Amino acid sequence: QLQLQESGSGLVKPSQTLSLTCAVSGGSISSGGYSWSWIRQPPGKGLEWIGYIYHSGSTYYNPSLKSRVTISVDRSKNQFSLKLSSVTAADTAVYYCARVGVPPLLSWFDPWGQGTLVTVSS
Amino acid sequence: SYVLTQPPSVSVAPGQTARITCGGNNIGSKSVHWYQQKPGQAPVLVVYDDSDRPSGIPERFSGSNSGNTATLTISRVEAGDEADYYCQVWDSSSDHPYVFGTGTKVTVL
Numbered sequence: 001q002l003q004l005q006e007s008g009s010g011l012v013k014p015s016q017t018l019s020l021t022c023a024v025s026g027g028s029i030s031s032g033g034y035s036w037s038w039i040r041q042p043p044g045k046g047l048e049w050i051g052y053i054y055h056s057g058s059t060y061y062n063p064s065l066k067s068r069v070t071i072s073v074d075r076s077k078n079q080f081s082l083k084l085s086s087v088t089a090a091d092t093a094v095y096y097c098a099r100v101g102v103p104p105l106l107s108w109f110d111p112w113g114q115g116t117l118v119t120v121s122s
Numbered sequence: 123s124y125v126l127t128q129p130p131s132v133s134v135a136p137g138q139t140a141r142i143t144c145g146g147n148n149i150g151s152k153s154v155h156w157y158q159q160k161p162g163q164a165p166v167l168v169v170y171d172d173s174d175r176p177s178g179i180p181e182r183f184s185g186s187n188s189g190n191t192a193t194l195t196i197s198r199v200e201a202g203d204e205a206d207y208y209c210q211v212w213d214s215s216s217d218h219p220y221v222f223g224t225g226t227k228v229t230v231l
Contacts, residue, residue, distance in 0.1 A: 037220075047157075047165065047208055049220035063217050096164055103219065107212035108155035110167040110176065 002027040004097050004113035012091075012120050018084040022097030022113055029078050030055055036080045037100045037109060038071060040093040048093075052100060053080055087120045094118075124213040126223035133229045140196040142226045144209035147190060152211045154192040156185060159206045168207075169194060196228070204230045 008020035022036070029036060037052035051061035053071045061069045065084070073080040084091060094117050098109040127145040134140040144154060154172050157165035167176050169185040172192065182197045196203055209223035 046225045047210075047222040049218070049222065052220075060219075100220070103212045104153070104214060107153060107220075108167055108170045108210065109157075109165075109220075110170075112164040112166070115164050 002099065002111055004099065004111060006095060006097050006113045006116040008116060008118070010117060010119060012087050012118060013122050014088055014120055015086055018082070018087050018091060018095075018118055018120075020082045020095055020097075020116065020118070021079050022081070023077070023079045024099075025078070029073060029080060030075050033102055033106070035100050035102060036071075036073065037098050038082045039096045039098060039109065039112075041096070041115075042090075042093045050082065050084075050095075054102070089120050092118065092120045123216045123218040124211065124221045126209055126211065126221055128207075128209060128223040128226045130224070131227045131229065133231055134196075134199045135231045136199055136201060138199055140199050140203070140228055142194040142196075142207050142209075142228065144192040144194070144223045145190055146192075146211065149190055149192050149211065150188045152187075152213065154185065154187050155210045156183075156194045157208045157210065158203075159208065160204075165208065199228075199230055201230050204228055 003025045005023045012018045035052040035054045038050040053059045068085045070083040094115040096115045098112040100109050156169040158168045159165040168183045172187040173185040184195045207226045
């Protein structure tokens, strides 16, 4: 059974870079037909898609975050990562990683990691 | 970008039926997916491609999609169904293709 697990710093200072990693187990991140995505949820609010990386390595980001986001993959460790630069308090959220298919087919997110809270504060 | 609108809350008595709507322009032409999120937990996929259920999801959860409204129906509601529910689509014409609805809090009375 495929499982995803986020890890990284839970507290980031304003203007610094948020860094998170999602470890994938129970399957290969290099398997075709899937992409690997980051989604976030500010406290008490809804879900916001951040971006994804295809198994080939190509990426696609939410335009509202594109200038600050980098998603990369480390196939040797079967994991992918998120970097978000120049963070502010508005970036405080629970960050989830999830698998998504290649649209238009399989355009849903499943499974999800358990999520990790990142707080931006000095 | 594409917008999905859900009612903020729905209340239902145990054993009754809850219907959660997701409104969007011509949403019937898109595939709609639904997630359940309980407090402090990650979202869980409960319906995909309008009306299909992942393995392990009870038959009480069903979906439909037509025109400008998609609907998640929970039959014979149980206390354990109390959660937030989000719809989601992939919008091919948008530069922000993965769109989530605003979310609906289902309260079991």
